[in-house]
Amino acid sequence: MTDLHSLVLESFHVEQDAKFGSFAGYRMPMQYSLGVKGEHIHTRDAVGLFDVSHMGQLLIEGTGATKALEQLVPAALQEMIPGQIRYSQLTLNNGGILDDLMLTRLDGEYWGLVVNGACKYGDMDHLKKHLPAGVTMRYLDNYSLIAVQGPKARRVLSEMIPEAEKLIFMRSTQTLWNGHDITLSCCGYTGEDGYEISIAKQFARELAEALTQLKETTWVGLGARNSLRLETGLCLYGNDLTTDTTPIEADLSWSIQKRRRTDGGFLGAEIILKQIKDGSSRKRVGIKPEDGRTPLRDHTILKNIAGNVVGEITSGGFGPTHNGPVAMGYVSQNLNAIGTELLAEVRGKDLRCTVCDPIFVQHRYVRNLSH
Amino acid sequence: MTVKYTREHEWIRIEGDTATVGITFYAQEQLGDVVFVELPEPDTAADQGAEVAVVESVKAASDIYAPVTGTIFESNAELSDRPELVNEDPENDGWFFKMNLSDTSELEDLLDEADYQAFIQEEL
Numbered sequence: 001m002t003d004l005h006s007l008v009l010e011s012f013h014v015e016q017d018a019k020f021g022s023f024a025g026y027r028m029p030m031q032y033s034l035g036v037k038g039e040h041i042h043t044r045d046a047v048g049l050f051d052v053s054h055m056g057q058l059l060i061e062g063t064g065a066t067k068a069l070e071q072l073v074p075a076a077l078q079e080m081i082p083g084q085i086r087y088s089q090l091t092l093n094n095g096g097i098l099d100d101l102m103l104t105r106l107d108g109e110y111w112g113l114v115v116n117g118a119c120k121y122g123d124m125d126h127l128k129k130h131l132p133a134g135v136t137m138r139y140l141d142n143y144s145l146i147a148v149q150g151p152k153a154r155r156v157l158s159e160m161i162p163e164a165e166k167l168i169f170m171r172s173t174q175t176l177w178n179g180h181d182i183t184l185s186c187c188g189y190t191g192e193d194g195y196e197i198s199i200a201k202q203f204a205r206e207l208a209e210a211l212t213q214l215k216e217t218t219w220v221g222l223g224a225r226n227s228l229r230l231e232t233g234l235c236l237y238g239n240d241l242t243t244d245t246t247p248i249e250a251d252l253s254w255s256i257q258k259r260r261r262t263d264g265g266f267l268g269a270e271i272i273l274k275q276i277k278d279g280s281s282r283k284r285v286g287i288k289p290e291d292g293r294t295p296l297r298d299h300t301i302l303k304n305i306a307g308n309v310v311g312e313i314t315s316g317g318f319g320p321t322h323n324g325p326v327a328m329g330y331v332s333q334n335l336n337a338i339g340t341e342l343l344a345e346v347r348g349k350d351l352r353c354t355v356c357d358p359i360f361v362q363h364r365y366v367r368n369l370s371h
Numbered sequence: 372m373t374v375k376y377t378r379e380h381e382w383i384r385i386e387g388d389t390a391t392v393g394i395t396f397y398a399q400e401q402l403g404d405v406v407f408v409e410l411p412e413p414d415t416a417a418d419q420g421a422e423v424a425v426v427e428s429v430k431a432a433s434d435i436y437a438p439v440t441g442t443i444f445e446s447n448a449e450l451s452d453r454p455e456l457v458n459e460d461p462e463n464d465g466w467f468f469k470m471n472l473s474d475t476s477e478l479e480d481l482l483d484e485a486d487y488q489a490f491i492q493e494e495l
Contacts, residue, residue: 036429037404223403223430293407293451295427318406318429325407347409347425 007053008144008201012208016219024117026054029221036223040320043150043190043228044361047157048220049211050147056120057140057198058113060127065109065135072130073103074247074266076257080105085170085187087255090115090123095246095271099123100237102187104172112172112183114145114196116237144204148211149194149220149228151364156214157195164195169365178206189225191232191363231319231326233286233358239298240284240314240328248275249330251284251358283336286358287313287327289344289351296327296353301345310335310342321361328358375438375478376487382462383438385478392438393466394426394457397491402428405457410446411468417443419477424467426457439477441470 004027007013013020018029029051034042042048060069066077075088084105090098099119104112115123120139127137148157158165163175163184172185183198199207211217226236235241241250246268253276260266264273289296300313316327335342336355343350373385380398384391399405407427417423417437424435424446437443446468450456457465472478482490 035403227429295407295432297432318427320429
């Protein structure tokens with residue numbers, strides 16, 4: 001067995017009654033005493049706390065950093081203002097996705113990247129290979145990342161970090177908390193309003209304890225993190241996105257801004273732009289069973305009514321807020337319309353199911369402060 | 372009435388030549404919140420160890436095996452609408468199915484309660 005890395009907060013999580021499992025090479029909290037369903041519901045109703053320090057935090061800086069990064073992701077970066085965050089993908093020459101990530105313009109030619117834990121070393125090799133001399137990359141191995149997610153996250157976190165109150169979705173700010181530098185970003189992966197806080201490891205316990213003391217917070221493990229993202233139609237790299245999946249097939253064309261669609265200039269652009277124009281042979285969709293009860297799990301085969309294989313479920317399970325099965329997968333282009341009837345092969349039997357919107361529970365991001 | 376246990380964490384309550392089968396308290400604890408149970412049709416003949424039912428929790432799907440050879444004559448219809456009964460009362464109202472026993476000698480290989488408790492202590 002390979003050696004697992006430990007989170008700097010492992011002993012803290014043990015004190016919180018975490019049950020651990022391995023993920024992305026780390027021993028990670030899978031659930032705490034509330035259990036997956038309880039933690040999921042609590043995050044949708046109040047505030048969930050997540051230790052996502054397994055994720056890769058990278059800094060890219062130097063003259064030409066912005067243009068260099070634009071060759072590796074299809075998002076428009078040059079137009080972004082300091083403190084703005086965009087979701088994008090590291091694409092490959094075949095149009096496939098090496099990883100999906102968040103990019104924050106910290107300042108002019110100074111970028112913060114958050115990449116998936118399971119992909120981070122491969123991503124760093126890729127970045128090193130492609131970034132020009134003069135643009136440097138630093139891996140923030142000595143930083144933790146704590147997510148604070150839920151409809152009450154804004155209210156409770158503002159009591160501790162006043163900057164949280166005015167920070168809207170996909171904006172980030174660098175500030176001080178208890179005398180420690182933090183990067184506070186309004187984003188996350190639950191579909192809810194919320195934040196991610198980056199802090200040097202030696203202060204992570206101090207932050208974790210302060211967050212635990214806040215009203216209506218509970219720690220949430222990877223089990224509920226998965227059901228929360230799945231219910232809101234968010235992709236999991238390795239399941240729903242792979243090196244053989246393009247952003248267009250994954251229905252992520254919204255993350256490719258207009259200038260990049262016109263001008264290209266990123267790895268795989270030829271294939272990706274052609275798919276934007278002509279469509280792709282398969283598409284990511286939501287899938288629900290007609291009986292409303294049977295969960296459709298990862299790798300379930302999808303067939304058309306005639307019984308021919310037309311796709312596969314890539315992520316599936318039970319959504320506690322939806323209170324029913326939730327799943328996403330890929331189907332052939334002619335079968336991706338909402339309402340299309342398909343068959344899912346579950347334990348040797350063909351179960352009737354329907355193509356639907358992969359967003360089973362609506363996003364509740366705070367995009368402006370007018371209300 | 373005797374209650375026996377399997378190493379797959381099922382309990383089997385024997386009354387004459389019929390048996391009621393469910394999963395143990397320990398099993399439901401390990402599974403987490405149960406969200407779906409697929410039960411066998413009545414008159415299903417099953418060999419000992421055959422996959423006859425499926426229990427799905429928020430985490431994963433798990434197979435349920437016939438603890439002995441026999442014919443399943445009734446499934447717990449209540450579990451379709453209330454799969455959470457498996458968590459709330461696993462060893463009574465959360466039962467899965469009832470079967471007629473074909474070979475009572477198979478019962479000898481099953482664990483009694485003390486042996487089962489010792490078995491799960493080893494797993495922990």
